Amino acid sequence: MVGGSGYTGAELLRLLSGHPEIEVVHVTADTNAGARIADLFPSLAPVVGEERFAPFAVADLTGLDLVFTALPHGASQLLIPEMLERVAHVVDLGADFRLPADVYERWYGERHAAPELVDRFAYGMVELYRDEIGGREHIAVPGCYPTAVSIALAPLVADRSVELRGLVANAMSGVSGAGRTLKTTSLFSEANENVSAYGLLTHRHTAEMEQALSKVARRDVEVLFTPHLVPTTRGILATCYARPATPGLSTARLLEHYREFYANDPCVVVVDEPSGTKATYGANVVHVTVRFDARTDTVLAIAAEDNLTKGASGQAIQAANLVLGLPETTGLPLVGVAP
């Protein structure tokens, strides 16, 4: 694992400690290289003992079956090119290989250092990209928000029961989504007893949502995405609004449609009443529900997930399982830690 000292790294180590088929043999960190893993993450003490973060050296990875990379965006595209020759599979949790290079450059405002490699990565949202994942060696793990929003809206755009323009994705995330980086807005005293909107109109995850939903719809889909910060550590709730494109919608029929759409997806649970995020705490699962409001002629779809598990490290393992030929839920809890 490369970049194991952030929250997604810690979550990977937690989940992999219970994975029967994947053995963690090497964990690197950048500024934390040399530190005891258990000093940074005491929760891991029972399994990591005295193990320390190694400095990154590409040679150390040679011959590994699979490498998870959990790096800030921009960093993966610099380190990954030489990895690809040495390891069978790279599962990258960063943003660098999720989008075509030109789209990446537009939303991230910087040139892509390895545009020619993007095509070797499948977008690791298993439910919507299972076909692609089977055919590529490497995985770009989706962002946390796009996972919740795409799973909430995919059944609606798949059969074009809603307009593909003017979709609204209003989402709330726990603070761990901002990572372990030191910034004022992530301080407890700032985030606690506080709810705030941020990244208005321009949040980069918009591009991923539009890409995933456009693939499902086989046409361009347009999403206005508004993220909010709420005082939880984990959890994303996405409440999405769409205008019907076909007559005769009803909540009952939509729920039935969702159940069929996700019938073969063990990590998606379609629920009658909207689940809170806590139902998914620490679990690799999305709970989703849907409503049709005849009064205002609007469709409402709501998804809950844990941003660090299904929204990041759990989903990474789910995709890695497929790449390794394992059942997709191998080693992954589906029951949230609640209350």
Place this chain on the structure above:
Amino acid sequence: MVGGSGYTGAELLRLLSGHPEIEVVHVTADTNAGARIADLFPSLAPVVGEERFAPFAVADLTGLDLVFTALPHGASQLLIPEMLERVAHVVDLGADFRLPADVYERWYGERHAAPELVDRFAYGMVELYRDEIGGREHIAVPGCYPTAVSIALAPLVADRSVELRGLVANAMSGVSGAGRTLKTTSLFSEANENVSAYGLLTHRHTAEMEQALSKVARRDVEVLFTPHLVPTTRGILATCYARPATPGLSTARLLEHYREFYANDPCVVVVDEPSGTKATYGANVVHVTVRFDARTDTVLAIAAEDNLTKGASGQAIQAANLVLGLPETTGLPLVGVAP
């Protein structure tokens, strides 16, 4: 004060303890009658001493200048009729006199016991109903959500710069909005580390929002309202979406329009960047901002408030100040307790 043992009652007592012109002479409670106020609310110990909640007896109110009633909906309409003959002004924090009786009956699903009295109450949202408040003796204090949503959207519907149908009000509230009543969803272990949607499509506050905005627009306005429960004690953030009805919108022009619209409202602050709810903690203030997204042709308006202060007890005092001929901010803090 009638019904002082709930959260809005406690907040009234807190705010009135610093009010230079209103003296609290009598506080009643129902099941808590006889209890020391400081036992229920230790925060009030420095000002209430050994004072106890009195049982309700209408005769005890005779001759008072003003009575605040903080009762569950349905209860006010039973107790208030005989009060009206005995006190100069009633300021009711419940839902019973906010809506015309027929609208009340449709949304609350029960007959109104005193429909002939509704017209004697002004809707106490000072910013939008200042004219009415001047002319009536009694006040129906608005609900917490309608305050935030109406203040967020009023400038947009006032000049019809947006479509009046299909407005979306997506709001998040702290748990105190559910009051001190014992219910499972209000337990700490259920609400903490949790975000959930509730009351989908049918929340009763919808009627108030539509009423207030229709008054401002002088036409029928339609709102789809989705409330969410977030793990804060106080605070409502309303993120609202509208479709433009006029060309040439821009964020700069909208912000300017909001500043003009609220130029004479000391309890509304128009901010460039969206404030979090914590900026309003314990204060009688709404922070509001607005955006135009040219990419998706959508207008976004965001308001933050404290549901117990500007959303309830503070607003009650703000309206009471007007009724008593005082400056509207008398005794009301505008600076939030932050961090």
Place this chain on the structure above:
Amino acid sequence: MVGGSGYTGAELLRLLSGHPEIEVVHVTADTNAGARIADLFPSLAPVVGEERFAPFAVADLTGLDLVFTALPHGASQLLIPEMLERVAHVVDLGADFRLPADVYERWYGERHAAPELVDRFAYGMVELYRDEIGGREHIAVPGCYPTAVSIALAPLVADRSVELRGLVANAMSGVSGAGRTLKTTSLFSEANENVSAYGLLTHRHTAEMEQALSKVARRDVEVLFTPHLVPTTRGILATCYARPATPGLSTARLLEHYREFYANDPCVVVVDEPSGTKATYGANVVHVTVRFDARTDTVLAIAAEDNLTKGASGQAIQAANLVLGLPETTGLPLVGVAP
């Protein structure tokens, strides 16, 4: 499982969903009998499907290998007597069979209905009672606070390096320790942004701590226990103070002593720096550390655990594993869900 609709019941179902050797075949509830399990605990939706809580009927338990009972204190002693003839092992999470009947009656202030059965139960704190657990058929699972406090202090009293009188156990617990019962102090708006002491001088768990530590010391041990409520859902931190009874103590020697004392206990981790409770979130583990302060001649021992896991349902499974002849950590996570 009898009494599966409280928090310890839900935690048992979560943990058992990943247990390779225990299959849950029957779950009862009292007032919630007939309800879908997933409606009460949406987190369990992926594993319980449409399953409902059954009403309690002792006949339904006949022939089971093991029954977990998670009932309010007082209730177990009424239901368990007839169970004992029908099932091989009862693992009771309540307080009824933890103490000798006379001690129970003194601290709980009520007569014990089945005093003759107490001796058939071993106290299920595996680390200190492993010998007893091997020799009895039934288990009384320790309380949450006694687990943390006893594990913190046991090494000190075992070799009498501290005075056995005047021990102070100052502990903080998350709100889930009060269960799913509706009470005002468990409301989010009361518990959030609040820290308070309660149960001063007389908390019933004192008796368990003194019993467990007296067994280890083979002499009477006296503890002053002060619990506090802190705004977390899960987690107990016990900070304990003792006066040295022997010269020559040092932090280094004490840490070494603790490591030896718990060398064969996979669910206890002795750490150099004090872990926070979050390191144990959802895990069946206690983190413990110790200090000697030469300046004030005091020994300090600190333990962290999850009150619902190691403090209740996880510990129940740990003891059940022993009773069933399985390795004690079978099916139990040791890594906390952090951050």
Place this chain on the structure above:
Amino acid sequence: MVGGSGYTGAELLRLLSGHPEIEVVHVTADTNAGARIADLFPSLAPVVGEERFAPFAVADLTGLDLVFTALPHGASQLLIPEMLERVAHVVDLGADFRLPADVYERWYGERHAAPELVDRFAYGMVELYRDEIGGREHIAVPGCYPTAVSIALAPLVADRSVELRGLVANAMSGVSGAGRTLKTTSLFSEANENVSAYGLLTHRHTAEMEQALSKVARRDVEVLFTPHLVPTTRGILATCYARPATPGLSTARLLEHYREFYANDPCVVVVDEPSGTKATYGANVVHVTVRFDARTDTVLAIAAEDNLTKGASGQAIQAANLVLGLPETTGLPLVGVAP
């Protein structure tokens, strides 16, 4: 005000916005000089308008009646010497002038730059140092923990009803006590759902507690202080343990003694049942209670306060009021913002 961009600075500005006799004319910041105050602290928007933090220049302070300094420890002793010639009163919220220089140097591990000035500062804990405050020009505002602990224990050591050695102060603080500085332990995702002990045996506030209590006892008092971090923004709860030095103690007599001891202190409320910290939220008040446990022969004293108000900025204003000849509670709320 010098150093207004931290949390104690923001709290000063909030409290002073409601102070009838103190007008804020100048606010400086260091790294935030030039920033709009309302950008850092949106809660202050209604009162600061477009005002910006000024860079520090001692000349700008010349002639002011009173300057509050809210600087990191070590910084005050560098800036204050030249201020003392230019302003009538300095009220310093840092640690630099609270202790005799030699004690400061021992606990803070660094030389004091202005030891000759320490005597010109009174220790600003009004309840225990009212006499000194009257006679000196400048104030060193006590630390947050020493305020709670000293007020909890002072009545016990004043009449030597307890042993002066072996006092234990076990305290819990909200995260704002660590200030607005960026550090990992202050991140929401680290602090939330977490309780942890820190600063074991050596926390610097120990010296202040011992100094204040020794003054009251007129003999050396020794305290073992253990601070804990709990997931609240504000609030300190100190639970203190002492051994009786006199026979015949009882809870009733101790409560009576506390009531007499604090009879003339409007900012101390002696309560029968222990208040939680929330009762003091945003208020300049300490709630305190006491117990005698005959079973273990121990005295227990518990104090609750808001670390930013009575524990810092409120207490600063309380002392400033005295220095300015105003009633000590001028402009200070005593009712906590609860729930």
